[in-house]
Amino acid sequence: xxxxxxxxxxAGTLLGLVLLSAMYIAGRxxxxxxxxxxxxxxxxxxxxxxxxxxxxxxxxxFEGGQKPLTNWLTLEIFGVLAGGFISGAVSKRLxxxxxxxxKISNTRRLTLxxxxxxxxxxxxxxxxxxxxxxxxxxxxxxxxAGFVTMMAIFGSAYLFAWFFRKNWI
Amino acid sequence: MxxxxxxxxxxAWLDLLIAFxxxxxxxxxxxxxxxxxxxxxxxxxxxxxxxxxxxxxxxSIVALVGSQFLSxxxxxxxxxxxxxxxxxxxxxxxxxxxxxxxxxxxxCPGTGVSALSIGKIDALFYxxxxxxxxxxxxxxxxxxxxxxxxxxxxxVKINEVLGLTPGLFTxxxxxxxxxxxxxxxxxxxxxxxxxxTNQI
Amino acid sequence: MxxxxxxxxxxxxxxxxxxxxxxxxxxxxxxxxDKLLTEALYENTYFTADQVARFAITEDxxxxxxxxxxxxEFRSFSIPGAINIPYGEMLSKDLESFLNRExxxxxxxxxxxxxxxxxxxIAKGLGFENNYVMKGGLNEWYRVVMNSxxxxxxxxxxxxxxxxxxxxxxxxxxxxxxxxxxxxxxYRESKEIERKKLDGGCE
Numbered sequence: 001x002x003x004x005x006x007x008x009x010x011a012g013t014l015l016g017l018v019l020l021s022a023m024y025i026a027g028r029x030x031x032x033x034x035x036x037x038x039x040x041x042x043x044x045x046x047x048x049x050x051x052x053x054x055x056x057x058x059x060x061x062f063e064g065g066q067k068p069l070t071n072w073l074t075l076e077i078f079g080v081l082a083g084g085f086i087s088g089a090v091s092k093r094l095x096x097x098x099x100x101x102x103k104i105s106n107t108r109r110l111t112l113x114x115x116x117x118x119x120x121x122x123x124x125x126x127x128x129x130x131x132x133x134x135x136x137x138x139x140x141x142x143x144x145a146g147f148v149t150m151m152a153i154f155g156s157a158y159l160f161a162w163f164f165r166k167n168w169i
Numbered sequence: 170m171x172x173x174x175x176x177x178x179x180x181a182w183l184d185l186l187i188a189f190x191x192x193x194x195x196x197x198x199x200x201x202x203x204x205x206x207x208x209x210x211x212x213x214x215x216x217x218x219x220x221x222x223x224x225x226x227x228x229s230i231v232a233l234v235g236s237q238f239l240s241x242x243x244x245x246x247x248x249x250x251x252x253x254x255x256x257x258x259x260x261x262x263x264x265x266x267x268x269x270x271x272x273x274x275x276x277c278p279g280t281g282v283s284a285l286s287i288g289k290i291d292a293l294f295y296x297x298x299x300x301x302x303x304x305x306x307x308x309x310x311x312x313x314x315x316x317x318x319x320x321x322x323x324x325v326k327i328n329e330v331l332g333l334t335p336g337l338f339t340x341x342x343x344x345x346x347x348x349x350x351x352x353x354x355x356x357x358x359x360x361x362x363x364x365x366t367n368q369i
Numbered sequence: 370m371x372x373x374x375x376x377x378x379x380x381x382x383x384x385x386x387x388x389x390x391x392x393x394x395x396x397x398x399x400x401x402x403d404k405l406l407t408e409a410l411y412e413n414t415y416f417t418a419d420q421v422a423r424f425a426i427t428e429d430x431x432x433x434x435x436x437x438x439x440x441x442e443f444r445s446f447s448i449p450g451a452i453n454i455p456y457g458e459m460l461s462k463d464l465e466s467f468l469n470r471e472x473x474x475x476x477x478x479x480x481x482x483x484x485x486x487x488x489x490x491i492a493k494g495l496g497f498e499n500n501y502v503m504k505g506g507l508n509e510w511y512r513v514v515m516n517s518x519x520x521x522x523x524x525x526x527x528x529x530x531x532x533x534x535x536x537x538x539x540x541x542x543x544x545x546x547x548x549x550x551x552x553x554x555x556y557r558e559s560k561e562i563e564r565k566k567l568d569g570g571c572e
Binding site: 005006008009011012013014015016017018019020021022023024025026027028029030032033035036037039040041044055056057058070072073075076077078079080081082083084085086087088091093094095096097098099100101109110111112113114115116117118119120121122123124125126127128129130131132133134135136137138139140141142143144145146147148149150151152153154155156157158159160161164165167168169 | 191227229267277289290305310
């Protein structure tokens, strides 16, 4: 039997407290796309070291002997994986599932999920933050960058919403 | 006085352990809010489920208010908390690309990973696409570097641009959020789709 | 009341409190660098050591001297009336109460001009007004006020006035700096109390 989701305002307060504790203990906000980036960087570094050293982009993650895998964001994203699992287990929501509108096929949904992920993380790297890192944490420190990025994300999503409506409704 | 990790000599392994624990809290809160469901997340753009805006604004306002009080009582030095740096072009262009990615994929990286952890296969494909996107960016970086570094303004804060004190701006933001919450609940009634909301 | 209304009320109340708390607001650097540089180079921002000597002997309350050297150097000697903000600590202290006082001109000095000029730019960038630099720093002070002598037969009225100021400043400087630490501290404290009265009130 599925449990209902937590009340959004209470969940928001909980999330806000997590963010606040990050600010208080570690002096930074949360982040997500960065964690994915560090995973990619460490894989590239492991498979093709010379390429990583030559590239302007990768080399800065390895200077001074740093390991991208032992970065704050990387550990944090592993934590997200663990935390989501615990929550799902506690609320009996662990199940394999593909979420989509019944009007489209599984293949279409999965393909769009892949492409969407590609677009999103590419944009997140460009804007130096995603909804968690720039928008959520950015607003909590009153940064203009966070605010502008957030407006751009939501505005753009509303603009494209009509074109992808069959995907969801 | 916080932040603690700014105390010199703070061990690196403890810093990473804290990252993991905070991440766990993050993932837990996201999943509890229902963000492990892509149809719930995009509901905000079609009106039938406005959980995103409620959670999002409540969370950032709670953190904002909390950090200001901590600063007032001398428990947190806000000068030592990271403020996102403003690169005008990159923030806007990146945001637009992200918006498209959001509506196509139905997730953002944080929610995608937390959905993956409970078994959503579309989230798996989303995260794989995300890793590919990060790889693409890294490989094509020289082409886009100029755009990414354009129009640097530094860690500007909103209240400074508007000439308000942080406290006053916070109050205005809260007022705006309260109105948005009210409108969101109205929208949910108007654009309700019980067939979807019962499934997710 | 449902959850939304409860949360809204709580947040609004907290927001109201925050809006009226006397928070100093965390400053970041205003102004574009090139504009700042132009202003720093061309504004009338220098006082000569003679002018500062005059401020010191008249205990002028419209200026505030700021010594940018280390606390040890400051304790061994300083220009009477100066407060100590070590240059290295400028960015980690809350400078609002020292540098942003109504109608009071901040005059920065150090051993020479380097740190004083940087401090000027920092103070200006942080949004404080009325910043000045004592040209030549303490090196110039020593050369002009402490060690200079008048040579020649005749002396004009203006030169006489300058000479008098320098002599009085020299005496004040020597007296103040040869006081034992405890007395120096008391002198500074009495100045502090006066300053608070100037600043204060129910603003």
